[in-house]
Amino acid sequence: MAIFAVSFRAQGLDGPDKNEPRKLPMRPILYALFAGAAALAATTASAQVTLKASHQFPGGKGDPRDEMVQIIAREAKAANVGLEIQVYPGAALFKPNDQWNALVNGQLDISSFPLDYASGKVGAFSATLMPGLVRNHDRAARLNGSDFMKEIKAKIDKAGVVILADAWLAGAVASKKNCVRKPEDIRGQKIRSAGPTFAAMWQQAGASIVNIPSNEVYNALQTGVAEGTDTSTGSFVSFRLYEQVKCVTAPGDNALWFMYEPVLMSKRSFNKLNKQQQDVLMRAGKKSEEYFSTESKKLDEQMVETFKKNNVEVVTLTPAEYDAWLKIAQESSYKQFSSEVSDGKKLIDMALSVK
Numbered sequence: 001m002a003i004f005a006v007s008f009r010a011q012g013l014d015g016p017d018k019n020e021p022r023k024l025p026m027r028p029i030l031y032a033l034f035a036g037a038a039a040l041a042a043t044t045a046s047a048q049v050t051l052k053a054s055h056q057f058p059g060g061k062g063d064p065r066d067e068m069v070q071i072i073a074r075e076a077k078a079a080n081v082g083l084e085i086q087v088y089p090g091a092a093l094f095k096p097n098d099q100w101n102a103l104v105n106g107q108l109d110i111s112s113f114p115l116d117y118a119s120g121k122v123g124a125f126s127a128t129l130m131p132g133l134v135r136n137h138d139r140a141a142r143l144n145g146s147d148f149m150k151e152i153k154a155k156i157d158k159a160g161v162v163i164l165a166d167a168w169l170a171g172a173v174a175s176k177k178n179c180v181r182k183p184e185d186i187r188g189q190k191i192r193s194a195g196p197t198f199a200a201m202w203q204q205a206g207a208s209i210v211n212i213p214s215n216e217v218y219n220a221l222q223t224g225v226a227e228g229t230d231t232s233t234g235s236f237v238s239f240r241l242y243e244q245v246k247c248v249t250a251p252g253d254n255a256l257w258f259m260y261e262p263v264l265m266s267k268r269s270f271n272k273l274n275k276q277q278q279d280v281l282m283r284a285g286k287k288s289e290e291y292f293s294t295e296s297k298k299l300d301e302q303m304v305e306t307f308k309k310n311n312v313e314v315v316t317l318t319p320a321e322y323d324a325w326l327k328i329a330q331e332s333s334y335k336q337f338s339s340e341v342s343d344g345k346k347l348i349d350m351a352l353s354v355k
Contacts, residue, residue, distance in 0.1 A: 049277065051076075051085045051269060053110035056096040056215050059089025063238045064295040067287040068165060068263055072110070074279075075284035082218040083277045085110065096213040096325050104160045106268030112167075114261045115156075116195035117213075122155050123341040130337070131329035132322070133351050134258030136251075137297050140168035150352040151343070152260075162270045166262040166284030167292045170300050171257030172236060172248050175228035176221060179247035179315045183328050191228040192217055194259065195334040198230055201325070204332035218244060230257055233303040242310040251300050252316030256325050263288060 053073065057063045066089050075087035077306075094102050103106035127133070127148075134140045143149055144166050156163060171194070173180050175337035180186050187206030193199035199209045210226040214235045215233035220226040222246035229241065233251065236242070251257070261283060270278060304314050319326070338345040 016036065022323065025031070049083050049273065051083070051109035052093065052098040053085050053316055054088040054091070054093035054099065054102075055112045056091040056099075056107055056113070057089055057235075058238050059087065061238060063089075064203065064234060064292055064299060065167070065261065066154065068292050069110065069112055070239075071262065071288040071291055072164060072284040074330050075159060075287060076280055079099075079280040081274075081277050081280050082096065083273070083280060091215055101321075102160075102227040103172070103264055106266045107267040108266060110164070110265045112261060112262065112263045114259050114316055115152075115196060116259065118159075118199075119196060122159060124152065124155055124343065126195060126197050126337055126341070127344070127347045127351065128152060128260035129258075130197045130348070130351070131201050131256045131333050132326045133348070134168065136253065137168070137170065139354065141293065141355050142227075143168070146350065146354045147200070148347060149352065151347060151350065157267075160267045162265040162267050164281060165289035165292070167261050167289065167296070168265070169232040169234055169259050169261055170251040170255045171229065171230055171232045171259055171294060172250050173230040173257065174236065174241060174248035174312075177227055177247055179313060180228065180249050181315060181317060181321050184323060186228065189227045190225070191230070192220060192226045193229075193233055194257075197329075197337060200332040200336050201329045204229075204328050214239060217241060221245065232257075232259055232261070232299070234299045236303050236307050237299070242307045242312050245312060247313040247315065248263065248307050250304050250314050250316050254317040254319060254322035256317070256322065256329075273352065 015182055053069050054067060055065065057065045058178065059066050069087050073087050076085050077081045077138065094108055096113060097117055099108060099111045099113050100121060103111060114129060115125045119126040134143065144283055153163060169266070175189060177189060178185060183205040186202060190210055191207045191209045193202055193208040194214065203209060210220060212220055214231050217229050217231065218239050218241060219243050221241065236248065265281070271283070273281070307314050338348065341347070
């Protein structure tokens with residue numbers, strides 16, 4: 001009330017008083033008060049922004065894919081821009097194959113999963129898990145800035161999803177029965193495949209396919225539902241698959257299996273943030289990406305070391321064995337992808353053109 005009394009007097013409503021110092025008019029004071037209140041309200045509102053991140057991988061056990069998401073969460077909190085990310089590992093919020101739709105619909109804010117899991121919605125995404133398309137980590141790094149990945153990323157954006165961090169993982173194939181070096185080695189086996197392109201290649205070689213996500217592979221191998229599996233080297237370790245298989249074909253110099261597994265965010269969630277918060281997330285994503293680029297090769301080395309310690313035989317493909325598999329892939333995976341996806345052949349050619 002004292003503020004209003006002073007303001008009224010300053011406006012001459014209580015009569016002039018030459019001995020009093022000149023008072024500021026009421027309107028500027030009220031404007032300043034309202035502006036301060038608005039700023040405080042905005043700060044309070046921004047402090048209440050909590051995002052949910054969910055993925056299928058084990059948490060707190062050193063899985064670098066979980067750590068990528070944890071890095072983003074820590075960086076967001078440390079930036080002090082009113083942003084907090086709660087991380088739910090182990091498919092705690094959504095099943096692996098439901099994560100893409102949850103991001104698109106804004107039900108889930110952040111996730112990390114193989115982009116190929118969404119190939120049922122966007123067929124072109126199968127190109128990011130295509131036999132023989134990458135071959136080694138150095139080439140995977142070069143693919144990130146290629147026209148091939150620009151096409152893939154444009155499709156991700158169009159679907160309503162934002163990329164926070166790129167990540168490529170090498171993978172392997174393992175069996176309870178024998179080492180898989182040549183196409184005939186897998187004939188007659190029940191194999192779990194991470195995606196349709198590898199499933200097509202395994203089938204062409206005479207295997208039958210078991211369709212389950214990576215977090216269900218252990219039980220499938222244990223119960224005999226599956227006799228073999230392909231998956232990333234990180235998953236081979238974090239899901240303890242060395243307890244269930246006899247031999248694993250590691251990436252080595254001739255890796256058939258490479259997979260794009262970025263950290264993704266719902267565009268609906270991203271657009272609700274202010275510019276400062278968005279910038280913090282993108283910087284955090286870049287830091288997460290840099291971390292993983294140094295860890296990806298270590299995942300392969302860790303898998304080899306862990307499997308040998310657990311008395312699992314470890315082999316790699318020779319160039320001739322790699323070429324034999326590539327021929328099977330061209331007759332199956334490449335051919336199927338080119339016929340089913342409108343720009344499929346173009347995408348394969350763009351990826352193969354990267355030197």
